[in-house]
Amino acid sequence: MFQDFKLVGDRPVAIQVKEYVKRLIIKGALQADQKLPSTREMSDVLKVSRNTVIAAYEGLEDDGFTYAIPGKGSYVAVMSGQLAPNNGGADGSAAAWQIDWKTRMNEYAVSAVELDMMKQGIRAKKGTISFTSIAPDEQLFDLGDVRRAFLDRMAIEGQVLLNYGYAKGYKPLIDYLMRYMENKGVDISGKDMLITSGFTEGFDIVLSALRPSARRGAAICENPTHHTAIKNLKLQGYEVTGIPMERDGIGVNQLEAVLQKQPHRFDLAYLTPSYHNPTGIVMSPAKRSAVMKLMMRYQIPVIEDGFNEELRYSGAHVAPLIATAGQGNGVIYIGSFSKVLFPGLRVGWVLGDRALIDHLESIKRARSIHTSTLDQSVLYQYLLNGNFDKYIKKARMEYKRKYELAKACCEAHLPEARLSGDGGLHLFLTLPEGVDTRRLLEACTDQGVIFTPGDRFFIQEGEGTNTFRLGFSRVTDEHIERGIRIIGQQARSFLKA
Amino acid sequence: MFQDFKLVGDRPVAIQVKEYVKRLIIKGALQADQKLPSTREMSDVLKVSRNTVIAAYEGLEDDGFTYAIPGKGSYVAVMSGQLAPNNGGADGSAAAWQIDWKTRMNEYAVSAVELDMMKQGIRAKKGTISFTSIAPDEQLFDLGDVRRAFLDRMAIEGQVLLNYGYAKGYKPLIDYLMRYMENKGVDISGKDMLITSGFTEGFDIVLSALRPSARRGAAICENPTHHTAIKNLKLQGYEVTGIPMERDGIGVNQLEAVLQKQPHRFDLAYLTPSYHNPTGIVMSPAKRSAVMKLMMRYQIPVIEDGFNEELRYSGAHVAPLIATAGQGNGVIYIGSFSKVLFPGLRVGWVLGDRALIDHLESIKRARSIHTSTLDQSVLYQYLLNGNFDKYIKKARMEYKRKYELAKACCEAHLPEARLSGDGGLHLFLTLPEGVDTRRLLEACTDQGVIFTPGDRFFIQEGEGTNTFRLGFSRVTDEHIERGIRIIGQQARSFLKA
Numbered sequence: 001m002f003q004d005f006k007l008v009g010d011r012p013v014a015i016q017v018k019e020y021v022k023r024l025i026i027k028g029a030l031q032a033d034q035k036l037p038s039t040r041e042m043s044d045v046l047k048v049s050r051n052t053v054i055a056a057y058e059g060l061e062d063d064g065f066t067y068a069i070p071g072k073g074s075y076v077a078v079m080s081g082q083l084a085p086n087n088g089g090a091d092g093s094a095a096a097w098q099i100d101w102k103t104r105m106n107e108y109a110v111s112a113v114e115l116d117m118m119k120q121g122i123r124a125k126k127g128t129i130s131f132t133s134i135a136p137d138e139q140l141f142d143l144g145d146v147r148r149a150f151l152d153r154m155a156i157e158g159q160v161l162l163n164y165g166y167a168k169g170y171k172p173l174i175d176y177l178m179r180y181m182e183n184k185g186v187d188i189s190g191k192d193m194l195i196t197s198g199f200t201e202g203f204d205i206v207l208s209a210l211r212p213s214a215r216r217g218a219a220i221c222e223n224p225t226h227h228t229a230i231k232n233l234k235l236q237g238y239e240v241t242g243i244p245m246e247r248d249g250i251g252v253n254q255l256e257a258v259l260q261k262q263p264h265r266f267d268l269a270y271l272t273p274s275y276h277n278p279t280g281i282v283m284s285p286a287k288r289s290a291v292m293k294l295m296m297r298y299q300i301p302v303i304e305d306g307f308n309e310e311l312r313y314s315g316a317h318v319a320p321l322i323a324t325a326g327q328g329n330g331v332i333y334i335g336s337f338s339k340v341l342f343p344g345l346r347v348g349w350v351l352g353d354r355a356l357i358d359h360l361e362s363i364k365r366a367r368s369i370h371t372s373t374l375d376q377s378v379l380y381q382y383l384l385n386g387n388f389d390k391y392i393k394k395a396r397m398e399y400k401r402k403y404e405l406a407k408a409c410c411e412a413h414l415p416e417a418r419l420s421g422d423g424g425l426h427l428f429l430t431l432p433e434g435v436d437t438r439r440l441l442e443a444c445t446d447q448g449v450i451f452t453p454g455d456r457f458f459i460q461e462g463e464g465t466n467t468f469r470l471g472f473s474r475v476t477d478e479h480i481e482r483g484i485r486i487i488g489q490q491a492r493s494f495l496k497a
Numbered sequence: 498m499f500q501d502f503k504l505v506g507d508r509p510v511a512i513q514v515k516e517y518v519k520r521l522i523i524k525g526a527l528q529a530d531q532k533l534p535s536t537r538e539m540s541d542v543l544k545v546s547r548n549t550v551i552a553a554y555e556g557l558e559d560d561g562f563t564y565a566i567p568g569k570g571s572y573v574a575v576m577s578g579q580l581a582p583n584n585g586g587a588d589g590s591a592a593a594w595q596i597d598w599k600t601r602m603n604e605y606a607v608s609a610v611e612l613d614m615m616k617q618g619i620r621a622k623k624g625t626i627s628f629t630s631i632a633p634d635e636q637l638f639d640l641g642d643v644r645r646a647f648l649d650r651m652a653i654e655g656q657v658l659l660n661y662g663y664a665k666g667y668k669p670l671i672d673y674l675m676r677y678m679e680n681k682g683v684d685i686s687g688k689d690m691l692i693t694s695g696f697t698e699g700f701d702i703v704l705s706a707l708r709p710s711a712r713r714g715a716a717i718c719e720n721p722t723h724h725t726a727i728k729n730l731k732l733q734g735y736e737v738t739g740i741p742m743e744r745d746g747i748g749v750n751q752l753e754a755v756l757q758k759q760p761h762r763f764d765l766a767y768l769t770p771s772y773h774n775p776t777g778i779v780m781s782p783a784k785r786s787a788v789m790k791l792m793m794r795y796q797i798p799v800i801e802d803g804f805n806e807e808l809r810y811s812g813a814h815v816a817p818l819i820a821t822a823g824q825g826n827g828v829i830y831i832g833s834f835s836k837v838l839f840p841g842l843r844v845g846w847v848l849g850d851r852a853l854i855d856h857l858e859s860i861k862r863a864r865s866i867h868t869s870t871l872d873q874s875v876l877y878q879y880l881l882n883g884n885f886d887k888y889i890k891k892a893r894m895e896y897k898r899k900y901e902l903a904k905a906c907c908e909a910h911l912p913e914a915r916l917s918g919d920g921g922l923h924l925f926l927t928l929p930e931g932v933d934t935r936r937l938l939e940a941c942t943d944q945g946v947i948f949t950p951g952d953r954f955f956i957q958e959g960e961g962t963n964t965f966r967l968g969f970s971r972v973t974d975e976h977i978e979r980g981i982r983i984i985g986q987q988a989r990s991f992l993k994a
Binding site: 065 | 516560701
């Protein structure tokens with residue numbers, strides 16, 4: 001006995017001894033009321049110091065696995081509720097109980113799996129050049145500044161940060177972000193803000209509050225659009241109507257036509273006016289006001305996705321729709337720094353009418369009490385310290401360079417592809433009709449290059465089968481060049497055929 | 498102009514200048530194509546260094562608020578999409594658009610507000626002795642160890658921590674917690690784990706997956722029980738049946754009677770076998786196996802709330818239900834350290850059958866992508882460093898002391914009250930029939946003492962009106978003594994009447 005004890009390097013030894021003995025008790029190798037070896041014996045057998053064993057034995061007693069008899073030693077406690085080892089439930093105990101969980105899952109759970117792209121994602125082998133990610137390049141992260149932000153905040157109110165916070169969010173961060181949105185031209189009078197665990201939670205909470213109780217919901221959005229948004233809309237039971245994109249944003253005439261036909265149909269519109277995902281298009285100012293006037297006429301609340309707004313590479317600042325709306329309260333703006341800053345910090349914000357936010361706050365509390373205070377306060381201090389402005393300047397320069405490189409490579413190696421996008425972390429390409437980008441992907445995968453087929457961004461099955469998205473934020477210059485050349489070669493062979 | 502510029506102490510000056518000018522542009526005080534003062538002029542007016550102004554002007558250009566003409570200076574860019582100031586939408590623009598959001602909220606959103614206790618919470622005036630919280634006492638937090646855990650982890654993989662993680666959770670933490678649960682006697686074969694943003698998100702996700710699509714759900718639980726759990730069950734559309742508590746846990750005979758009457762009714766059971774909230778009762782080993790046999794016979798999945806399991810003050814370790822179930826997969830265990838460790842770190846875990854967890858993982862991804870990697874990794878490193886064992890030893894001692902003090906005070910000042918609870922951070926008291934603890938609370942509030950009336954922990958309206966919960970974790974010894982004495986005085990006057 002005690003021969004199989006092995007020390008690992010990275011944990012206090014006393015805890016390793018404690019857990020080792022616990023397992024022997026759990027497994028039944030040590031029986032109830034059995035005496036443990038003396039601390040001296042144990043330290044000899046396990047080749048650890050006697051003080052270590054003493055600490056371990058104390059821990060076992062604290063955790064209720066042993067009891068001490070003064071002057072005699074430590075004894076194994078009766079593990080109540082514990083199954084005898086190898087008791088496979090032959091006695092008809094709950095140990096034999098098996099539920100077929102698949103049959104217990106409802107539509108929502110089943111669709112969640114079906115619509116979960118991560119579970120249908122392409123498994124790329126090592127060394128593959130991957131254009132599938134649009135996450136930021138972690139090489140740009142200024143870890144030193146993040147570390148300082150954490151230490152600054154901990155020094156100011158560490159105990160507060162580690163205890164419960166508020167569902168609405170961390171007050172200093174809310175105040176900061178309200179100012180931040182004001183500086184984008186937003187009139188914040190009558191508006192309020194909810195901090196969420198990133199864009200996705202904010203979006204899902206808004207959908208869950210606006211979904212009609214009696215009938216299925218109906219949403220209208222750009223087509224193509226952000227696939228996660230399509231997923232959440234479907235999971236929340238919305239029928240989704242897509243309006244084709246044009247070079248300067250959503251097709252306003254088509255939008256108007258659809259609304260005229262069914263004036264009372266839609267519960268909400270979901271729009272990404274800046275650096276739209278996947279097309280990268282920035283909606284023109286003219287279209288912005290045209291769209292807003294339509295939404296007002298048909299009284300359709302707008303959920304504005306602030307996605308990548310910070311990644312403007314050129315041209316004048318374009319105000320978000322919620323700024324265009326002035327004191328109007330018809331727009332719900334959902335923002336996040338995840339695509340620019342640190343996605344690992346799950347922080348997003350919902351800005352909208354005060355009465356709306358009041359409801360969303362209660363839903364947020366019911367769902368997850370509140371967003372990580374640590375994430376919120378580190379982000380706040382990081383912003384306050386002025387690190388964001390410094391970082392975004394560096395990030396913009398680097399991404400702009402990669403953006404132009406990727407664009408140049410596409411023009412050189414993929415002349416047949418129509419390119420869209422004015423910025424952001426990806427390009428969206430459209431090949432001539434008939435080229436199936438899923439088959440193109442298979443061919444490229446064999447050549448060690450992967451990308452995201454575009455059809456998954458479209459509302460209807462079979463749309464956009466000749467499109468694909470190239471995310472370049474985490475690809476080296478050399479790989480961008482080589483990868484796009486390979487895609488070009490493969491595409492040409494498809495075009496010949 | 499520029500006279501109202503005011504510097505604040507805690508932000509880089511260049512950023513303050515940039516944001517100040519931005520606001521002038523947004524407000525329309527600076528018009529499109531208007532020339533900004535030269536950097537020298539501006540530094541004189543604002544009384545900041547010229548380099549600061551130069552940096553601010555660069556920032557304005559980067560953000561697209563100005564453009565530079567070489568050799569001439571900086572000019573205000575055309576703010577496309579921007580509303581003209583004072584344009585209240587007289588032109589019928591979207592600025593006039595008002596939605597009555599209250600009318601747009603569905604049942605779920607409205608109930609979320611109605612069931613939101615924080616919004617009906619008692620607002621205590623300064624200096625009030627509050628027994629309403631059962632959050633940990635932040636004075637016990639070992640900030641130094643948390644700081645070190647953060648720095649250790651950042652040093653090892655800072656860039657990874659700040660970029661996207663996995664919906665399932667941070668792998669090292671999952672591995673650690675699987676071992677941790679094994680050490681509680683759980684057979685982890687065939688089981689898997691999902692990390693969530695605390696217990697509440699895990700619970701809500703499980704409920705959303707098990708809720709029947711066709712009809713209302715039906716849940717059975719202890720009565721009284723955790724009020725947040727009741728709230729989430731109701732919000733997810735479950736009818737809740739409560740089984741009265743006895744001194745050693747749920748009333749098994751009553752439970753059996755209810756199940757016999759409607760053998761196929763219930764979709765799930767929600768149970769808190771250890772340090773049950775609010776009664777603090779630990780279910781006896783005999784009852785644990787009796788309950789498990791019933792659940793198996795009627796094939797009712799059990800959601801086990803691991804609430805406060807770590808706060809065992811005496812007696813032998815009692816294995817959780819999921820351990821009692823051995824290789825059986827009928828129990829879903831939801832754990833969290835929030836009541837013991839740091840609630841600000843929103844980390845909980847769901848341990849259950851692998852096929853179940855696979856579905857829950859996709860729901861988690863759809864709801865919030867993943868739990869804060871920072872929270873998960875700091876917690877992991879903190880645990881790995883052995884800090885938890887050190888901390889829990891200290892916390893147990895302190896809470897046990899307060900628990901015994903509070904108990905003694907109740908016996909001295911509230912002899913009429915029946916006391917329940919074997920540990921944890923609160924006591925649950927039952928006064929003689931007819932004493933309304935909400936009215937008692939009103940009387941005590943006037944005397945500067947507040948607590949949680951017990952009725953909110955009961956399933957049906959009008960139950961437990963003579964009960965209340967005393968959370969002592971964040972109350973000083975002196976206040977525990979004085980507060981309970983005051984409650985006793987008030988209670989007696991009610992009993993006389």
